[in-house]
Amino acid sequence: MEGLVKYERGKGHVELRPMPEPEIRPGHVIIEVAACGICGTDLHILEDEYSSAPPVILGHEFSGVIAQVGANVSQFQVGDRVVSMPFFTLCGKCRHCRTGDFSLCQSRTAAGVSVNGGFARYVLMPESSLFRVPESVDLKAAAMTEPLTCCVRGIIEKTRIHPGDLVLVLGPGPIGLLALQVAKAGGARTVVCGTSQDASRLKLAQALGADEVLNVQEKDPISFLHEQTAGEGADIVLECSGNASAAVMGVQALRRQGQFTQIGLYGKPLQLDLDQLVYKEVQFTGSFSSGWTAWKKSLELIGQNLVKLQPLVSDILPLSRWQEGFKKSQAKEGGKILLTPS
Secondary structure, three states, rough: EEEEEEOOOOOOOOOEOOOOOOOOOOOEEEEEEEEEOOOOHHHHHHHHOOOOOOOOOOOEEEEEEEEEEOOOOOOOOOOEEEOOEEEEEEOOHHHHHOOHHHOOOOOEEOOOOOOOOOOOOOEEHHHEEEOOOOOOOOOOOOOHHHHHHHHHHHHHHHOOOOOEEEEEOOOOOOOHHHHHHHHHHHEEEEEEEEOOOHHHHHHEEEEHOOOEEEOOOOOOHHHHHHHHHOOOOEEEEOOOOOHHHHHHHHHHHHEEEEEEEEOOOOOOHHHHHHOHHHHOOOEEOOOOOOHHHHHHHHHHHOOOOOOOOOOEEEEEEHHHHHHHHHHHHHHHOEEEEEEEEO
């Protein structure tokens, strides 16, 4: 089979290569991939801004159908439609494994980073990482479950949203559009910010229920929020863009004793005025990847149609056109771009 491989460390060094099909092992299944989403992490790995273990097939946002089950697999069978947590091995002993915060296990290995991932026809995953896709959900769109779980972890599990809270979402990319829907499901009022480059994404944010969308190059979000809140600012800022200037603006936009949750990745250090966090008594939270509870809640949200995945998919490309897909993702064109093995 062909796989999209990071074949050595350094900037670039990614190409389609013939790769052996995975071999079944006890406690694992082989998934025939329906689709795999291009994630910001994949772009960071391409630029060598995120650690990986070459040679490795990239891709951790995938969905598919079980093609083969190994010995001792009891909860799944051939033909099941599934998505998977990216975690391949865990120590099972550290405090984070014991509390279900698998992303923080220092011994973890993950699909698409340290073991072969979903940018190929088949991927091997442990049964313990699998979840069934609700029948009402399009299987290819279900590849977006993984980024949704990152939002659920950051917003539902790490941030306290109350009905009526004013939530500022920075960045209308796929993560921002998912964050918007999760915040709305929690009863929040939402303001989504982007730039002129994000015009189509801001329009989609509005269609997905954003109470306001702002082009920050045309309207000052700080002034707008002060008008809306009698000078206080946003209750919560969800930084989903991974843009340094957005983070700086987000701290300014937040009310005193507000909550700032960082979901986007920057790939490099940034300058931030930490004194403002002190003066405002800001609760600053980082949220990385997800755990079992976030996956369970995410599938409940999409199963109940409280979060819509399909509208966020702008392109479905064959794996052979991966460079086109990566370039569009880097240029922030469209929404979520999925690659398929056929």
